[in-house]
Amino acid sequence: MKHIRPFSSPVCPSSHWGKLAGYTALLVAVPTLLAGYPAMPLQAATTHHKKAATAHHSTQTAAKTSARENKTRSTHTRKSKMAAEPSVMSDRSVREAQAAVNAAHAQHEAMEQEKARQAAAVAQSRSQNEAAQAAAAEAKNRALSLSAATVSATSQLQSTEQQIADLQDQISDVKKEQASLQAALVQDAHALAPILPLAERLSLYPSDTLLAAPMPQGDAITGFLVLRGLSRQMEQEAEGMRARQARLTALNTTLTNKLAELNQLEQTQTHQRDTVRQQAALAREAQKQASATAISTTHQLQAATQRAASLQDAVSKLDALQAQAESALQKEIAAAERAHEAARAKAARRKMAAMVKTQGPGLAEHPSAGSGLRPVAGTLISTWGSATESGPATGMTYRTPPGASVRAPCAGTVDFAAPFRTYGQMLILNCGRHYRFIMAGLSGLAVDMGQSLTKGAPIGQMGSSRGSGTLFIQLRHGQKTINPAPFL
Structure with a gap:
């Protein structure tokens, strides 16, 4: 009978991977352990050994001494113990091997489950990352589209703002011209004020005015000519004043029209600004999402x-x-x-x-x-x-x-x-x-x-x-x- 040494597990109690290596070695060793046993059952092999020993001792002569019989019995007892010892040791080794195999299977299944969980977590993370990247790209494209959409509205708004600025400059020029004309009319009125009574009398009683004046006849004629020239000059001044007054009236009309146009442009500007502000806010929010x-x-x-x-x-x-x-x-x-x-x-x-x-x-x-x-x-x-x-x-x-x-x-x-x-x-x-x-x-x-x-x-x-x-x-x-x- 081949003597089988009891199997001992690898000494790696603190390491998960050390245990796994020991269990793997044990799996390899189990077939080798089992191959060393005879085909018959262990107990049958022991009985057969006993019978052979008994037959051998029965052929000896009866004349042997009592001491030799005692020695034979002692030898028989020692051999029986030696035959029983491999059976006990082999049973323990098989149980240990089976336990190691079961533990290795359990560890293997646990590792496979952990690997599956990790793979699922990685796949989920990758999927979430890809979805986030796609969402960011989509949000950025949307932000660019919204930004492009604001260009037209902003261009129209800027055109309106420039029209308003130009119109305000024109209104300012009209008001300046109005003020200048009004100042000229006031100045003309002050200049004509002293001679207006005389001019009015000459226009009503030209001859009587000259004849009633206590002066020589030659001086009276000269005075008449002077008054006549003055009258002509006053008519020219009056014509200029009438022209300036007409221009002032036209400027008032122009100013009224331009103010109405300005009011309309300002209303348009308000609407355009609201549109641009809303579009810019949408583009801004989309960009915030894309820029997270x-x-x-x-x-x-x-x-x-x-x-x-x-x-x-x-x-x-x-x-x-x-x-x-x-x-x-x-x-x-x-x-x-x-x-x-x-x-x-x-x-x-x-x-x-x-x-x-x-x-x-x-x-x-x-x-x-x-x-x-x-x-x-x-x-x-x-x-x-x-x-x-x-x-x-x-x-x-x-x-x-x-x-x-x-x-x-x-x-x-x-x-x-x-x-x-x-x-x-x-x-x-x-x-x-x-x-x-x-x-x-x-x-x-x-x-x-x-x-x-x-x-x-x-x-x-x-x-x-x-x-x-x-x-x-x-x-x-x-x-x-x-x-x-x-x-x-």
């Missing part, structure tokens, strides 16, 4: 801008952040290509393209005349490079009508939209390719940081007070100030 994943980035930009000590620092920091992001992506692409990681390089290029696309298309190197748009209604009062108290002007300044709407001079992304130091409400519009418009002096903003805008979309409005507001516009390429006029 970019909140940290926009907050970083806003924090960097708010910490700037001046407008130059603000724009420089924004440009530095953009250049830093682009440099990091370029390094990632180069590293992926050096490591022959096509997928990683492709993903980095996709990020770079998305970042460039989000920023905007940039501005034309050589813009054609009339290719830009007027950002606000009003009058240009200061051009780029004109002399100021602090040196050449670094931008353009418009005097605007009250409440005038302000439009985006390019398509792009809002880098900054908030009050800034002494500039009031300020907006920095990233047109792409390191071109940025800075617009300051607004009373209110209709956009948020990170919002994508189409060219001509509304970005805010000027103050609604009766006094004229001023809008300052500056254009930068990187950190260099350039003339914005060709692009407006």
Whole structure:
């Protein structure tokens, strides 16, 4: 009979994977353990061994001594114990192996269930992420569509605002002319007042007036001629006064008509402003939904801008952040290509393209005349490079009508939209390719940081007070100030 050594489990009680390895080894060892046993039952093998031993002892001579019989019985007892010991040990090993197999099966099933749960969680997370990305893309497209829809309404509103501004200038000119005519008529009346009684008497009694005068006849004739010339001059003055009075009456009629036209335009303007405000609010809300994943980035930009000590620092920091992001992506692409990681390089290029696309298309190197748009209604009062108290002007300044709407001079992304130091409400519009418009002096903003805008979309409005507001516009390429006029 082959002696079987009891099986002992691997000693890894504290490690899940150690237990699993031990159970696996045990599964492999069980067939080997069982193969060492004879085909017959263990108990039958033991009985057969006993019978053979008894037959062997019965053939011995009866003459052996009592001591030898005792020795034989002792030997028989020891052999019986040795035959029974493998049976007990093999039963225990089988039970241990079966328990290990059951434990291994249970651990395997638990691991499979955990793997299934993890796979389901990953699939759900991936599905949610894809749905969120799709929703963000859809919201962004909707925001761009709404922004484009506001362009037409804003253009009509700006045209109305410009008509109102021109009409108000015309009304102001009419009122000035009215005042001038009225002053001239008053002056003429004061000049004629002393001679009006004499002129009236001469017109009624010309001969009697001269004959009654105590003067020589020659002087009387001379006086008659003088009075005759004076009468002619008075008639001319009167004719001029009548013409000025007629002009004044016509101006009054013109003023009445223009005031009625102004009232109609102001009503149209109110309706158009409501339309633009509603469309801008929809675009703003859609952009907020699309920009939920970019909140940290926009907050970083806003924090960097708010910490700037001046407008130059603000724009420089924004440009530095953009250049830093682009440099990091370029390094990632180069590293992926050096490591022959096509997928990683492709993903980095996709990020770079998305970042460039989000920023905007940039501005034309050589813009054609009339290719830009007027950002606000009003009058240009200061051009780029004109002399100021602090040196050449670094931008353009418009005097605007009250409440005038302000439009985006390019398509792009809002880098900054908030009050800034002494500039009031300020907006920095990233047109792409390191071109940025800075617009300051607004009373209110209709956009948020990170919002994508189409060219001509509304970005805010000027103050609604009766006094004229001023809008300052500056254009930068990187950190260099350039003339914005060709692009407006």
